[in-house]
Amino acid sequence: MEPILAAAVPSVASAAVALIAVDGAVVASAAVGELVRFATADFELAAVRPAVRADSVFDLASISKLFTTAAILSLVEEGVLDLDAPVAAWIPGRDPRITLRRLLTHTAGLQPTRRIDLELPAASFAERMAAIVDTPVTSEVGGAYLYSDVGMITAGRVAELASGLPLDALVTQRVLKPLDLTATRYRPASAERVAATEWKQERGGIVRGTVHDETAYGLGGVAGHAGVFSTAGDL
Incomplete structure (x- = not known):
């Protein structure tokens, strides 16, 4: 399941920005209190909007x-x-x-x-x-x-x-x-x-x-x- 989530989260974040469901997205996933990954939208999809960072x-x-x-x-x-x-x-x-x-x-x-x-x-x-x-x-x-x-x-x-x-x-x-x-x-x-x-x-x-x-x-x-x-x- 983890590899599937790892691949899916960036795509979902990018799609949300592309569809203007959100202006920018940062997604954080954690398991048992440990940070697993951050994902942001692909640069090409968000290039015309202010960058959203992990911080x-x-x-x-x-x-x-x-x-x-x-x-x-x-x-x-x-x-x-x-x-x-x-x-x-x-x-x-x-x-x-x-x-x-x-x-x-x-x-x-x-x-x-x-x-x-x-x-x-x-x-x-x-x-x-x-x-x-x-x-x-x-x-x-x-x-x-x-x-x-x-x-x-x-x-x-x-x-x-x-x-x-x-x-x-x-x-x-x-x-x-x-x-x-x-x-x-x-x-x-x-x-x-x-x-x-x-x-x-x-x-x-x-x-x-x-x-x-x-x-x-x-x-x-x-x-x-x-x-x-x-x-x-x-x-």
């Missing part, structure tokens, strides 16, 4: 939720947080049925997202966060799965309040440093190796080096649902 940095979008979850679970393990306690202990006024477990499993009855940047264009990041975590329940709490960025943002805010640290510092301390993920962070210091994500007229053109998610951007680039940047190697 290129990508906006991880919703993969950021895994980093938030890992940080929260480390706090649960230490007894700082309780998955089944009402988050109202940290965010007064919240529906008492909402718990971290329900936030992390997308069963808290919260809407999928909020364009808080459009709702409160003149507000500070802190004011926008306060509005997000006060989002009313719109469906059955503890009911059907409903993927919710609002829920993950709220969970990240609970982690901040419980730990006394901003979310990016908390994730760095409890996830990135223990795993030696040196190329992973929120808000990259330089856009030099960062792959562009998209064109947004309201942000002056190509988005590169800042989080593409509008809600995370409206919260300053760090949020429980999005904002992490990393490389294929770190992942």
Whole structure:
């Protein structure tokens, strides 16, 4: 199977670029914790687009939720947080049925997202966060799965309040440093190796080096649902 995969991965990566399914691709494969290979698209297929390298940095979008979850679970393990306690202990006024477990499993009855940047264009990041975590329940709490960025943002805010640290510092301390993920962070210091994500007229053109998610951007680039940047190697 390994020889088949070794031959197939470069072809698949190249085909994705050729079909404009992606603008560039880096594929990393690992087995039992050991890096097996990197593959990038053939040069001829990607010649008209910026080169993507093994150390290129990508906006991880919703993969950021895994980093938030890992940080929260480390706090649960230490007894700082309780998955089944009402988050109202940290965010007064919240529906008492909402718990971290329900936030992390997308069963808290919260809407999928909020364009808080459009709702409160003149507000500070802190004011926008306060509005997000006060989002009313719109469906059955503890009911059907409903993927919710609002829920993950709220969970990240609970982690901040419980730990006394901003979310990016908390994730760095409890996830990135223990795993030696040196190329992973929120808000990259330089856009030099960062792959562009998209064109947004309201942000002056190509988005590169800042989080593409509008809600995370409206919260300053760090949020429980999005904002992490990393490389294929770190992942």
